[in-house]
Amino acid sequence: MFYVFHVDVNSAYLSWEAVYRLQQGDSLDLRTIPAVVGGSEADRHGIVLAKSIPAKKYGIHTGETLYGARQKCPGLVVVPPRYELYIKCSEAMVAIMNQYVPLIQRYSIDEAFLHYQLPPDMMPGQGAEAAAVAAARRLKTQIRQELGFTVNVGIGPNKLLAKMASEFQKPDQVHTLFRHEVPEKMWPLPVQELFFVGRATARKLRGYNIFSIGQLAATDPKLIHCWLKKPGLLIWQYANGLDDSRVTDEPMPVKSIGNSNTLSFDVTDRATAHQILLALCETTAMRLRKIRRCAQVISVTLRSSELITYRHQCRLTSPTDVTSLLWQESCRLFDNFWRKEPLRHMGVHLSDLCSNEYYQLSLFHQHLEKHHQLDRTIDALRLRFGTRAVFRGCFSHSPIQPLMGGVLQDQEAEYPMMVSYL
DNA sequence: TCTGGGGTCCTAGGACCC
DNA sequence: TCTGGGGTCCTAGGACCC
Numbered sequence: 059m060f061y062v063f064h065v066d067v068n069s070a071y072l073s074w075e076a077v078y079r080l081q082q083g084d085s086l087d088l089r090t091i092p093a094v095v096g097g098s099e100a101d102r103h104g105i106v107l108a109k110s111i112p113a114k115k116y117g118i119h120t121g122e123t124l125y126g127a128r129q130k131c132p133g134l135v136v137v138p139p140r141y142e143l144y145i146k147c148s149e150a151m152v153a154i155m156n157q158y159v160p161l162i163q164r165y166s167i168d169e170a171f172l173h174y175q176l177p178p179d180m181m182p183g184q185g186a187e188a189a190a191v192a193a194a195r196r197l198k199t200q201i202r203q204e205l206g207f208t209v210n211v212g213i214g215p216n217k218l219l220a221k222m223a224s225e226f227q228k229p230d231q232v233h234t235l236f237r238h239e240v241p242e243k244m245w246p247l248p249v250q251e252l253f254f255v256g257r258a259t260a261r262k263l264r265g266y267n268i269f270s271i272g273q274l275a276a277t278d279p280k281l282i283h284c285w286l287k288k289p290g291l292l293i294w295q296y297a298n299g300l301d302d303s304r305v306t307d308e309p310m311p312v313k314s315i316g317n318s319n320t321l322s323f324d325v326t327d328r329a330t331a332h333q334i335l336l337a338l339c340e341t342t343a344m345r346l347r348k349i350r351r352c353a354q355v356i357s358v359t360l361r362s363s364e365l366i367t368y369r370h371q372c373r374l375t376s377p378t379d380v381t382s383l384l385w386q387e388s389c390r391l392f393d394n395f396w397r398k399e400p401l402r403h404m405g406v407h408l409s410d411l412c413s414n415e416y417y418q419l420s421l422f423h424q425h426l427e428k429h430h431q432l433d434r435t436i437d438a439l440r441l442r443f444g445t446r447a448v449f450r451g452c453f454s455h456s457p458i459q460p461l462m463g464g465v466l467q468d469q470e471a472e473y474p475m476m477v478s479y480l
Numbered sequence: 481t482c483t484g485g486g487g488t489c490c491t492a493g494g495a496c497c498c
Numbered sequence: 499t500c501t502g503g504g505g506t507c508c509t510a511g512g513a514c515c516c
Contacts, residue, residue, distance in 0.1 A: 099481050107484080120516095123482045166516045256514050288490065289513075313488065320484060355508095365483065371509065405485090463485085 059182055061190045062305060063172040064212040064220035065155065065197070067147075068229035070168035071095040071108035074147040075137055077206040092116055093135040096124045101322045102402065107139055111229065144168075150205055158197050163305045171217050173305040187213075187236060194232045202230065218301035219244075221253055240299045245272025254293050259286065271297050312349055316357075317342045317463025318405025324363050325401040328393070333452060335388045337462040338406040340450075343381040344437060346408055350415075352377035353408035356384060358391045361403030369405075370395045377412050380429040384408070 067073060072095050076088035092113040097103030104124040116131040128134050148167045155162055161173035174193060180186050194211040202208050208230035212223025215237055222244055223235035235243055250260035252271050266285060268274050274282070275297035282290040295301065317338050325331050335358070346353060357371030370391050378384065388406050439448045449460035 097484060102481080103484055104482070105484055121484080125482045169516075254514060258513060310488090316486080318485065357509095369510070373508075403484090407487095 059176045059180065059186065061174045061176070061186075061213050061215060062217050062220040063159075063174050063190075063194055063197075064214075064217065064224040065151075065170050065172065066210045066212070066221075066224040067151070067168035068208045068210060069108055069110055070147075071139060071144055072110050073207040074144050075140065076110075077147075078140070078143055080206070088135065088137065091135060092118075092131045092133065093137065094118065094124070094127060095139050096127075096136045098138065099124055102320050147205065147207070151201055151209075154201055154204065155197065157200075158193060161305055161307060163307055171220065171305045174213075187234065191232055191234060198230065198232060216299075216301040217303055217305065218253060218296050219299055222251075225251070235299075237299060241272070244299070245270060245275060245297075247271050249274050249297075252293060252296055254289065254296060259289070259293065262286065312351070312411065314407060314409035314411065315342060315345050315349075316405055316407025317345075318359055318403060318407075319462045320361075320403045321401070323457075325404070328396075330458070331392060331396070331401065331404065332389050333456065333458050334404050334462065335392060335406060336385050336450065337453070337459055338404065339381055339385040339388055341461050341463040342406050342408055343379060343384050343433070344440070346411070347379045347414075347433060347437060350413070351411040352379045352414045353384070354410035354412060355408070356387050356391070357407045357409070358388050358395075359403075359405035359407065360392075360396065360401050362397070363400040363402045365402075366399075367403070368395070368397075371407075371409075373410075377414075378426075379414055379433070380426060381433055382429055383426075 069089065072088060072093060075095055076093075080087060089110050090112065091110065092115075093110045094106045094113055095108040096106050106118060106120050106122050106124060106127050109118050109120060109127075113127070113131065113134065116127075116134075118127045118130055118134070124136055127136075144167055148164075152162060152164065152170065155170060155172060159172045159174055163171040163173075165171060174190055176182075176186050176189065180189065190213050194213055198209055198211050210224045210226075210228050210230070211232045212220045212225070212235060213232065214220035214223050214235045219235040219237075219240070223233040226233040226243075247270065248260075249255055249263050249268055249271055250257070252274070255263070255274075262285065263269075263274065266277075268277060274294060277294070279291060279294045282294045284290075286293070319334075319338065321334065325334065353374065354377045355371055355373050357369055359367065359369040361367045372387065372391060374383075374387060384406070436448050445461055453460035
C-alpha cells in the first residue's frame, strides 16, 4: 500500500533567487513584491521565466514578454536567471526528500514524484491518509527550514492525482486528492486545469459544451476519442482520476537532442547562417557523443523575424556523431529550404538515435577516423579546461558565439519526462 | 528593445512496394 | 486498361509538458 507525493517548488526560479539574495545580505525578499525572473531583452530573450505571487496578481504569467509584463505592472522588478544556482537548490531539495523515501522520480528541475510506502501493518483508510499527510508536512517544513524556500506537496493514489493536488492553493501547502475526494475537489475545476489539457484542447472541448473536468469525465469516451483521437482517451482517463504509470527513478532513454537559439540580431546572409549552424552543431554533437549515441535524422529549424517557424529534416545515409558531418548536412538542408527572409532564431535537432558502438568498431570508415579523433580530443579538452578552451578559427573575429545552446557540465541535470502516453 | 529553450508523442499525407 | 488495398517509410506540423 502506497501513496504518491508530488512536490512542486513554489515560483521555483524566483524563490531560489530570493533566498540567495537574502543569504547574500539583501534585505528585500523578491517573493513579497511584484518581481519576475526574466531573460535578457537586449539579446531578445525577454520573457518571464518565473513570477512572484504579487506579480501574478497583476495578471503576469510565465512565458509572456517582459514588455507586456511591465505594461501590466510598471514598477515590476526583473532579475536575470542563474541556472547553476537553481540546479544546486534542486539537488539540495532532493537530498532532503531522500531522507523520507527511497524512490524519487525527478520530473523537472523543480518537481518530483515520491513513492511513499505505508508501514506493512497499516491498512488503507483514514489512518493511512493521516500518516501520509503528516509525513508530507514534515518534509515540507524541513525544506523550508533548511533551504529557505517553500513547496506544495500533493498526495494521491497515483501520479496524476498527486500532481493535480499540488496545484491547489499555494504556497507552502499540503493537499490531498484521494479517490473519494475526486468528485468534490477535482470535477468542479475548469477543464483546462487538467494535466494535458492545453489551450487548443480546452477550446475544442468548450466547442462540445464541456467546461469542467467533471463534464469531461462523464462524457462517453468513444465520443472523446472521435473528437480528439488518442490524446482524448488519455485526458478522459485523467478526468476520471485514472493513471497507472509508476514512480520510477530509471532514466528514460533519450529520443532526440537539439539546441536552438534566438539570435541577438537578424541573420540575412548565408555565410553567417552557416556559422551559426556550426555553433549549434558543436554543442548538439557534443551532447550526442556524451550519451554515446549516433543520429540518423537531422533537422534544422528556422524562425523568421516575422515569427514564422518552419523546419526541415532528412535521414542521414549512415548514423554519425561527427560534428563536421552533421554541420555539412545542416548546411545542405538550410540551403535547400531557407526562404531568404531575415532570421531571428535557428536550431539543430538530432533524432532517431542509435548506439555508437558499431560505428566505433567499424574500420570501413577509416577516412572518418581522424574526425572521430578530433571530436574526442576537443571534447576532452573542453571537459578539462572549460568549454571555451577550444573553438574553431572561423569564430575568432566573429560576433557569433562558437558554442550555442546548453553548455555541458559534469553535474548537468537530466530530468526524465513523465510517461504521458501509456 | 515584443514573443525562450529543452523535450515527447501523435497524425496526416505522400511515396513506394507488393 | 474503369482508378483495390494493405503495409512501411518519411516528412511536416501540431499539441502538450516544464
